[in-house]
Amino acid sequence: MTHKYEDPEVRYTYRSSLVDKLREKGELQVGRLRLLMPQSFGFCWGVDRALAMVNDARREHEGRSMWLLNSIIHNPRVNEDMGGMGIQFLKGKQAVPGALQSLSKSDVVIVPAFSAMVEEMEDLKRRDVTVVDTTCPxxxxxxxxxxxxxxxxxxxxxxxxxxxxxxxxxxxxxxxxxxxxxxxxxxxxxxxxxxxxxxxxxxxxxxxxxxxxxxxxxxxxxxxxxxxxxxxxxxxxxxxxxxxxxxxxxxxxxxxxxxxxxxxxxxFDTICQATQDNQDAAMSVVDSNPDLFLVVGGYDSSNTRNLARVGDAAGVPAWHIQGPDCIHKNFLEYRERHTGEIKTQQNWLPQGSISVAFTAGASTPDAILGQVVERVVSVAGESLGKPV
Ligand code: SF4
Incomplete structure (x- = not known):
């Protein structure tokens, strides 16, 4: 039986055929690069569900003002897409000033997958708005x-x-x-x-x-x-x-x-299954001792930050990057784990035959991971047109 929230629209909007191929094969040799992908990575069930609920709500409440209490998930691209669909933000960097205080019965407010504070939920109730609660189970x-x-x-x-x-x-x-x-x-x-x-x-x-x-x-x-x-x-x-x-x-x-x-x-262990699966799979892939481990996800994404720590623990050079724009031929932009600062690393891509492992946080679309892989291949002087 297809689950209500296995909405193909969600899966396909953010899909990448290259990532599909890597998911199926686990590795791909492209010229001097051996590209490795763990068995579990990227979008989790809770994120799929939240985005499908947003799509359902847009259909159900067409014509009404829709708001997100805060980021739907910790990924800048997905939040930008929300804005592109006409959904505005009540809190956070993209908040519309004063909007929270002006909410009324005609508004629809989406509560993100992380849930919300009790005070925030009570306030929404008081204002009698329609609440779409995507809190992950x-x-x-x-x-x-x-x-x-x-x-x-x-x-x-x-x-x-x-x-x-x-x-x-x-x-x-x-x-x-x-x-x-x-x-x-x-x-x-x-x-x-x-x-x-x-x-x-x-x-x-x-x-x-x-x-x-x-x-x-x-x-x-x-x-x-x-x-x-x-x-x-x-x-x-x-x-x-x-x-x-x-x-x-x-x-x-x-x-x-x-x-x-x-x-x-x-x-009581309350780590979610997707986090556990992605961490276990990342551990397996870094056990093969790759030359580089690129961890892709929003800088404010907790599960992505912790995936990067898996590489650190194994002594493999691990870089937490947000997307393809972080990758340049001579330097890499990344989040430094201990300080949280965004830094650059020169000469990050070794010469010669190397293996590069990838993973992505639970809020990272396959499409972004796919663009990262393509960019690495390109700056390494190789071409995906000619996998060996
Ligand atoms: S990472 Fe885990 S808790 Fe968070 S949305 Fe995904 S399944 Fe839910």
Whole structure:
């Protein structure tokens, strides 16, 4: 049975025959280049579904003003396309000033796949607009678990990114239920939290070591870190999420003893399947030790950033690029993982026979990945017309 959201219009708008070929074969020799593609990459089910829902809504509400609460997904090209379809933005860089305050019953508002903050949803309800909620079902999973933690008196530790739409939504839910949260971005921040739990750091050292917005105002570590439950933003690096949960479990066991662990610690893996599949497949492809690993996706895309870390971990030169315009013969524009800065790398493409592995984030259309592959082939002085 065809699922309602397997809308061919979505698949085909962003399709690339070159990527289809690489998907089928896994690799392609083009002159001096061996092009490698993992078994899983690119658009996930949740993104396909969100875009299909937008198409459905355009048909259903033709003639009405349509708005996106914020980016539909973290990909600039797809968001530009939304604008091209006449859908305007209420928040973010492309927001129409004052539009949010002027919404009325005749407007249609699309909630992105990452979900929205409780306050935002309440505001839309108050304004009586028609809401098209594309929240991915995988994003609901951490929400449900956080609700359970609040009900059972646990503070929610989110392995996620402060300011990321999904984590903002999760934390607002916790807040609305009267619970507490702590956001840890990576293993380094989890270590600071673990040291506090082991009584090796005091409250001030803990709060100074974390992002200022990782907890809510008036968070009291002494009162609020007696019992903790861990979840993850759905798109984090799965291996790091597991390591963070393990570290926090060990810290609580050290402090309170094994007999109290069940009363003081909970852990639930909320990484989504697409993220896990793309990371596993990327690991397999970098295991073959390519000369380069190009990871394609929006610079603000969490799952794409974490795919680039897979290459780092394997010691393979990994570059997170946004699209074909980043690729030049003598330099490459990329996002530096540690600082988030956009930088350039000279002489990025080695001479001679080389293997180049690719992958793409869950919000990256095949069409963009295909243009990246074509551009690499072109700057390497080869031609796709003559695959060997
Ligand atoms: S990456 Fe995962 S959580 Fe995000 S939209 Fe895709 S399936 Fe849903």
């Amino acid at each position: 995988w994003v609901i999973k951490p929400h449900k678990r956080a609700e359970k933690y609040v009900r059972e008196g646990f503070t929610t530790v989110v392995h996620g990114t402060v300011g990321h739409d999904e984590t903002r939504a999760t934390c607002s839910l916790v807040r609305s239920l009267g619970g507490e949260f702590v956001i840890v971005h990576d293993l380094d921040e989890a270590e600071i939290l673990a040291k506090y739990l082991e009584e090796e750091l005091d409250s001030t050292e803990l709060l100074n070591g974390l992002h200022p917005k990782s907890v809510r105002k008036n968070f009291d570590p002494t009162a609020h870190l007696q019992r903790v439950g861990v979840i993850n933003q759905t798109t984090m690096l799965a291996s790091e999420s597991r390591a963070i949960a393990g570290r926090l479990r060990a810290a609580l066991e050290k402090r309170w003893g094994k007999s109290e662990l069940n009363e003081r610690f909970r852990d």
